[in-house]
Every structure is written in structure tokens, then in C-alpha cells.
Amino acid sequence: MSTDNPKNRSTKSSANGAGACLRTDTFTCLRCGLTVATLAPDGSRRNHCPSCLHSQHCLDHVEGGPSDCGARMTPISIAVLRTGGWMVIHRCTRCDELTSNPVCGDDNQLILMRMAVRPLAQPPFPLEAFGDL
Amino acid sequence: MPRRRPRRSTHRPQRRKDVLHGPGGAHGDAFRCVGCRLDVPLTAPGTAHRNHCPHCLTSLHVDQRIPGDRASGCRGRMTALSLSVRQDGEWLIIHECLTCGELSANRIAGDDNALALLRMAVRPLSDTFIPVRALLTL
Numbered sequence: 019m020s021t022d023n024p025k026n027r028s029t030k031s032s033a034n035g036a037g038a039c040l041r042t043d044t045f046t047c048l049r050c051g052l053t054v055a056t057l058a059p060d061g062s063r064r065n066h067c068p069s070c071l072h073s074q075h076c077l078d079h080v081e082g083g084p085s086d087c088g089a090r091m092t093p094i095s096i097a098v099l100r101t102g103g104w105m106v107i108h109r110c111t112r113c114d115e116l117t118s119n120p121v122c123g124d125d126n127q128l129i130l131m132r133m134a135v136r137p138l139a140q141p142p143f144p145l146e147a148f149g150d151l
Numbered sequence: 152m153p154r155r156r157p158r159r160s161t162h163r164p165q166r167r168k169d170v171l172h173g174p175g176g177a178h179g180d181a182f183r184c185v186g187c188r189l190d191v192p193l194t195a196p197g198t199a200h201r202n203h204c205p206h207c208l209t210s211l212h213v214d215q216r217i218p219g220d221r222a223s224g225c226r227g228r229m230t231a232l233s234l235s236v237r238q239d240g241e242w243l244i245i246h247e248c249l250t251c252g253e254l255s256a257n258r259i260a261g262d263d264n265a266l267a268l269l270r271m272a273v274r275p276l277s278d279t280f281i282p283v284r285a286l287l288t289l
Contacts, residue, residue: 079253094256095245097233098274107233107245107254116245116254118232131286134275140240141272143265151266 048074048090058122066093066106068125075110079117087113096134104130167199170219185211185228196261203231203244205262212248214255225251234271242268 043056047067058064066073071093078085089112097105097118105118106125121130138145172179172193181192186209195201200218203210210229215222227250235243235256243256244263259268 095233095235095243096275097245097247098278102278104275104278105233107235109256116256118247118254136236137234137242137272140236141269142240142242142259145269148266148269 045074048072058124060123062120062122064122065119066091066108066125068122071106071126071129073108073117073119075113075115075117077117079115085115087115089113091115091117093129093133095136096130106130106133170221182211184209186230198258198260200257201260202257203229203246203263205260206264206267208244208264208267210246210255210257212250212253212255218257223253225253227251229253229255231267231271233274234268244268244271 041057044053045056046053047070049072050067050070052067052069054064054067054069056064065076073091073093075085075087075089075091077083078087087110089110091108091110093106094109094116095107097107099105104121106121108117108119109115110117172182180194181190183190184204184207186204187207189204189206191201191204193201195205202214202218208231210231212223212225212227212229213221225248227248229246229248231244232247232254233245235245237243242259244259246255246257247253248255
């Protein structure tokens with residue numbers, strides 16, 4: 019993996035945390051083409067596009083270390099932690115790997131809500147029975 | 152309730168599963184849940200890949216990439232983290248390993264606990280902060 023291109027380095031570096039990237043680092047979203055600053059407004063490191071919430075498969079979570087997949091990752095669901103924070107679950111479109119990332123303050127709220135209410139739109143069992151509980 | 156079934160010609164059938172579930176690597180027909188100690192039979196309505204307890208939705212981290220390969224050395228407990236929906240309306244449970252943090256997805260079975268599933272589905276909506284902000288942007 020070459021490190022001569024600063025745009026590549028910002029998306030593919032394996033270190034987490036704000037100290038590992040420059041304040042002016044950017045990456046280009048693979049889906050919508052938006053140029054996104056790597057550093058979020060709250061100081062944390064961003065790894066998905068705030069507009070379409072898509073990400074890139076850079077880290078291998080099964081074996082660890084950088085991944086050579088590099089494909090686009092689509093957001094598939096919202097997880098709520100016990101602390102109340104929200105996580106976005108991403109799935110790689112090429113190798114089906116799953117990752118979870120915390121949401122940023124400026125992420126697209128409509129896409130977040132659409133994923134949150136998506137299970138209730140098509141329930142596999144009738145929900146009328148829960149009215150009696 | 153009927154689901155939307157898109158007409159797909161390239162539908163992949165489920166992989167045949169040949170997994171040692173019994174104690175000591177025997178071919179068992181049941182497994183015991185690590186969360187609630189329920190004896191769970193392997194035959195499940197609606198799926199051939201039952202990997203979680205229908206009562207408490209807890210799973211065990213034994214597979215790595217492919218369902219049934221038994222290649223993981225972790226053996227940690229996996230709790231249900233969230234729900235996802237496929238394009239055709241099938242629900243998937245996202246499990247998270249409590250030992251190593253690995254995530255996995257599995258289709259729900261026909262006898263899974265509906266109350267536990269629905270609690271996970273409405274958990275993002277119980278927090279009022281983001282829903283209210285999202286509706287205000289409309």
C-alpha cells in the first residue's frame with residue numbers, strides 16, 4: 019500500500035484516533051463523491067461520509083491489520099449502546115465483512131432515521147398482539 | 152403478514168450445513184444456550200442455519216467467515232446488538248462477540264422471541280434526541 023498520496027493515506031491508515039491524521043486531511047466518498055474532512059467537528063476521526071453514510075473497507079477485523087479489499091461499505095443498521103450512543107453497522111459490498119462505527123453529530127439524520135424505522139415497516143410477525151401487553 | 156418477494160433469477164440456495172454441535176465434537180441435534188441454558192433443537196422453522204437461542208437470542212462465536220466452518224478459536228458469547236433488514240424484507244440479527252468484538256449477521260428463525268426482537272427494533276426510537284431533530288429538519 020503506497021503512502022505517497024495523502025488522500026489515500028488518510029482513508030487507509032490503520033491507526034485510529036485524531037492524533038494519527040492531519041487536521042486538513044480529506045477523503046472522497048466512494049458513493050456520492052463528497053470531499054469529507056477526516057476530522058469530525060467534535061475532534062474524533064471520521065470514517066464514513068456524513069451525507070450518504072457509506073464507508074470504505076480499510077481495516078480487516080477478523081485477522082486484524084489493514085485490509086486489501088478497499089470496496090464500498092453500505093450502512094445496514096443502527097445499534098444503540100447501553101450508554102445511549104448510536105453505532106452504524108456497515109457491510110462491505112464485496113466481501114460481506116461487518117464493522118460498527120459511532121455516528122457523528124453531523125451525520126445525515128434522515129438516513130439514520132430511515133434505517134432505524136426500517137424493521138418496523140415490514141415486520142415478520144403481526145404487531146397487533148403487542149398492543150395487549 | 153406477506154413479505155415483498157422480488158423476482159430474482161439468481162437466488163442462491165442456502166448452503167448445506169454439516170456442523171458438529173454435540174459435546175466433544177459429535178453430531179448432535181441440539182445445543183445448549185450459553186446465555187439462558189436452554190436446550191435448543193437444531194431444526195428451526197424458516198432457516199437451516201440456526202445459530203442463536205430463540206429465547207434470549209444469544210449466540211456463540213465459533214464460525215469465522217463462512218457459516219458452519221468452526222474456524223474461530225474465540226468461543227466467546229455473542230449478544231444481539233441490532234436488527235437489520237434485507238432488500239426482500241427478511242430481518243437479520245447482528246451479533247457482537249463480547250470477547251473479541253467481532254460482528255456477524257444471521258437471519259431470524261420462525262420461533263425467535265418476538266418480544267426480544269421488537270425490543271431491539273424500537274430501541275433507537277426510545278431515545279428522543281435524534282428522532283426529534285430528524286423530524287424538525289423535514
